Amino acid sequence: MNATETLAEARRLMTVCNSCRYCEGLCAVFPAMEERRFFNDGDLNYLANLCHACGACYVDCQFAPPHEFNVNVPAVLAKTRAESYAAYAWPRALAPLFARNGLAISLIAAASVAVFVLGFVAASAPSAMWSSRQGPGAFYEVMPHNAMAGLFGAVFVYAVFAMAMGVRAFWRDIGEPAATFAEPKSLWRAMREAGGLRYLDGGGAGCHIGDDRPKDRRRLFHHLTFYGFLLCFASTSVATFYHYAGYEAPYPLYDLPVVLGIVGGLGLTIGTAGLYFAKRNIDPTLLDQAPSGMDTAFVAMLFLVGASGLLLTALRETPAMGIILSSHLGFVFALFLSMPYSKMVHGLYRVLALTRYAKEMRVSENG
Ligand code: SF4
Numbered sequence: 001m002n003a004t005e006t007l008a009e010a011r012r013l014m015t016v017c018n019s020c021r022y023c024e025g026l027c028a029v030f031p032a033m034e035e036r037r038f039f040n041d042g043d044l045n046y047l048a049n050l051c052h053a054c055g056a057c058y059v060d061c062q063f064a065p066p067h068e069f070n071v072n073v074p075a076v077l078a079k080t081r082a083e084s085y086a087a088y089a090w091p092r093a094l095a096p097l098f099a100r101n102g103l104a105i106s107l108i109a110a111a112s113v114a115v116f117v118l119g120f121v122a123a124s125a126p127s128a129m130w131s132s133r134q135g136p137g138a139f140y141e142v143m144p145h146n147a148m149a150g151l152f153g154a155v156f157v158y159a160v161f162a163m164a165m166g167v168r169a170f171w172r173d174i175g176e177p178a179a180t181f182a183e184p185k186s187l188w189r190a191m192r193e194a195g196g197l198r199y200l201d202g203g204g205a206g207c208h209i210g211d212d213r214p215k216d217r218r219r220l221f222h223h224l225t226f227y228g229f230l231l232c233f234a235s236t237s238v239a240t241f242y243h244y245a246g247y248e249a250p251y252p253l254y255d256l257p258v259v260l261g262i263v264g265g266l267g268l269t270i271g272t273a274g275l276y277f278a279k280r281n282i283d284p285t286l287l288d289q290a291p292s293g294m295d296t297a298f299v300a301m302l303f304l305v306g307a308s309g310l311l312l313t314a315l316r317e318t319p320a321m322g323i324i325l326s327s328h329l330g331f332v333f334a335l336f337l338s339m340p341y342s343k344m345v346h347g348l349y350r351v352l353a354l355t356r357y358a359k360e361m362r363v364s365e366n367g
């Protein structure tokens with residue numbers, strides 16, 4: 001199925017569902033669908049990005065295969081959603097990275113780690129790279145702080161800009177005015193629902209994995225991953241503040257950047273490992289039938305960032321510090337560089353879709 005055929009199939013399903021409406025209490029997709037009689041491409045991309053792929057509407061559907069209507073909303077919206085990421089990619093020339101995303105992200109990660117490890121080995125004195133270092137400034141003997149800050153600052157700015165262009169493209173495609181961003185009630189409701197994964201609960205029973213026994217594990221692991229990532233980001237931010245206040249890394253185990261990093265790293269590694277195994281247990285019928293490896297690449301990248309960070313904390317006073325630090329920085333750099341072309345963008349488009357949904361529901365509720 002190409003992108004046009006996927007949208008045509010999503011349109012057909014939403015038309016069937018709009019006549020049936022049996023699933024209207026399950027998630028945000030169905031109430032948003034009921035606000036419309038016709039579905040343009042932007043509407044379908046909006047609905048697809050509201051869907052969390054919990055599977056509940058497939059398990060409940062009387063028109064699911066082998067019925068001739070062949071209604072499989074989770075699989076078709078998953079494919080629509082994946083294709084929307086490529087449609088909004090900036091620059092357009094890099095949109096094909098989404099087609100074979102697992103391979104693309106693996107190559108970016110491997111190249112990044114190789115460049116960092118070889119670069120460290122070539123640029124550092126052997127005494128700094130291969131011997132144990134302790135005390136303030138130990139990390140910067142293998143990579144000067146200014147080089148680290150310049151490199152990571154540049155790739156972070158690029159990633160934020162590319163993702164902002166994607167946000168702009170999504171907002172235009174769904175036909176939402178910029179003024180919606182000035183509605184605090186809609187924004188607050190969207191942040192609350194996104195932060196709590198409000199619609200990954202299968203209508204209250206939990207996430208389905210393809211049988212009749214809903215389970216909620218994916219929601220738990222997603223929370224661990226998301227909040228673990230935020231804690232790691234907070235750890236880096238506090239460490240940056242410390243550095244410019246004259247207090248250099250590495251910090252004692254009880255200090256705030258290390259505590260945040262350990263808790264965040266544990267959340268990232270446990271959460272992503274859990275997401276990986278939860279996904280393996282999902283009935284393939286519920287998934288995009290032409291997988292690109294995007295989900296696996298995404299959780300693998302976050303797992304490697306978290307695991308290498310924890311390993312660095314554990315072995316930072318040993319001769320292995322140089323090689324672990326270079327590998328960790330390689331993974332983090334690859335994560336930043338690939339963010340606009342990875343599953344990371346799903347969080348942005350979901351919050352935006354939920355913002356529009358919150359606005360639509362407020363208008364609907366107020367008559
Ligand atoms: S998924 Fe099936 S049961 Fe649910 S609204 Fe659509 S057609 Fe009806």
Ligand code: SF4
Pocket residue numbers: 026027028029030050051052053054055056057058073074077199202
């Ligand atoms: S899979 Fe879950 S989130 Fe997606 S449309 Fe169906 S019930 Fe809603």
